[in-house]
């Protein structure tokens with residue numbers, strides 16, 4: 001499909017006492033029209049910072065763009081004016097956060113909050129905005145939307161609030177929806193409902209989605225493609241099935257092993273990934289996963305791994321693959 005968003009060599013740092021945290025270190029990826037892409041990684045992997053950078057929601061200082069571009073509909077979002085960026089945020093790219101309570105206004109009814117966005121960005125009249133708001137609440141599966149319109153956020157359950165957030169994000173028919181841990185604060189049943197809703201949305205409206213999550217399990221239903229981040233870098237990317245059936249990076253394998261499976265034998269424990277991510281004030285020279293990797297070799301400490309293509313759609317950044325490729329080439333040469 002047509003590329004709707006292209007992030008190139010994004011680098012974001014934060015000034016802190018004693019140095020600079022290199023939160024995002026050269027991230028490049030793209031999203032196609034109608035595609036759902038997951039960005040998966042532990043907290044501190046740089047996935048949320050990447051999303052906030054796309055939306056230009058990073059406070060500067062302490063934040064700083066070191067390099068990169070975010071091309072959306074032919075323009076670099078990192079260089080347009082704040083006024084233009086506001087139009088993009090309201091109209092073109094919607095964002096859903098983990099905790100709706102921090103993004104909803106507690107002193108305003110749900111209805112007013114959705115209407116406000118419609119009046120401001122879509123320039124609808126009040127009556128049209130009201131009708132559209134009711135429609136949106138129904139669309140995200142909120143029963144009796146007319147009554148809900150008059151309620152305040154605290155009068156709703158967490159799941160309902162998250163749906164309201166989605167309704168607000170969808171109010172302007174965004175071409176791209178960025179959801180940062182949209183279901184983490186919700187219980188399992190509601191999580192499934194919200195994810196199901198996002199899936200229907202994607203199927204029915206051709207909205208592109210970036211889903212940011214620490215939990216590979218939640219991407220199964222929704223996403224087409226997976227990007228795995230570790231220590232501020234992308235370490236592996238592939239289609240969902242490539243990542244699940246044929247993971248190549250030791251970190252991706254670790255994420256999968258730490259995932260509860262439906263066929264999980266009751267007495268077989270989940271295997272956590274031991275250790276902690278590296279200090280991002282002084283990121284390691286070589287592979288960021290080195291200190292936690294059971295397969296680490298000497299080269300891993302010294303040199304950043306190169307990208308290796310596993311297929312047309314899957315690539316990995318790990319010396320195991322590039323070293324293996326080189327060895328195979330030598331063997332092949334002898335045989336020839």
Ligand code: SF4
Nearest residue numbers: 287290293300318319
């Ligand atoms: Fe492990 Fe080396 Fe691969 Fe890094 S590059 S994940 S340390 S084998």
Ligand code: MG
Nearest residue numbers: 043047048181
């Ligand atoms: Mg986060």
